Amino acid sequence: MFDKVQNLDVVLREANLRPTRQRIDLARLLFSKGERHVCAETLFEEAREAGVMVSLATIYNTLHQFTDNGLLRAITVDSSRTYFDTNTGDHHHFYLEDSNELMDMPDGYVKIDNLPKPPEGLEISSVDVVVRVRPTSKN
Amino acid sequence: MFDKVQNLDVVLREANLRPTRQRIDLARLLFSKGERHVCAETLFEEAREAGVMVSLATIYNTLHQFTDNGLLRAITVDSSRTYFDTNTGDHHHFYLEDSNELMDMPDGYVKIDNLPKPPEGLEISSVDVVVRVRPTSKN
DNA sequence: ATTTGTGCAAATCGTTTGCATCTGA
């Protein structure tokens, strides 16, 4: 992660992506602030605030290319938007239902036991665990 | 057939929903064929095939009302559409990535251990486990 | 009579696409 920051040029090259100005700028935004969960719109806004010129179309392209090349991981928890996680390792999430925010779940937790084998001819691609949480009700 | 309608009538009343013609027709489609995973568009199509007259807007309204009143469970696995499961009990899913299909995972499997407590002020709303599967690659 | 539900069409909204124009190797 931190090494991703050091040489964005190399990171992109190793991911088979041309280090273009916008990809480097976006990579810097994504990887120089620790773990993050962004969606296209939030990254676009962040870029704008940082004075980085990128079109929304390029944001989408970049997020997908990064995902396809292992720099990001896509998370589906809200059917209205797609989230991207800078942490590509194996881990699970809390999803705050009231604010639509994602949080990484501390690793080492959640152990899944007794997973059934998938139906004939199918293999497991990933196991996603999402714990949906909401403000404690005070009844 | 006649008592079937009567039953649906009761089901809807107990869910605090007026047993209108379209709600009864949709309930029959949803609950008289065992476990199902539908999305708005598939239910709409099914209704059309069954000669049931319902507008798409009503399909959406009904799916949400049924969900809010415990007759259905909403599942988010694909950021482009929302699935509804007629099985409202505690269980998890296989998601076939190539066909965008959902399958219930046999119950009694998947035991989750060591779940971290949610952040301050938050309580668990649900724990969703989705095992994404794809055709076995033959490399 | 009042309340609630329905249908239609228009409006939203995140995301994708077509295409002309740039840019990095």
Next chain:
DNA sequence: TCAGATGCAAACGATTTGCACAAAT
């Protein structure tokens, strides 16, 4: 040079919404 990238605007597809009309209690 030239394949690959970018930006813009139009296109898209699932879902929602506003509102007049119909049905349920």
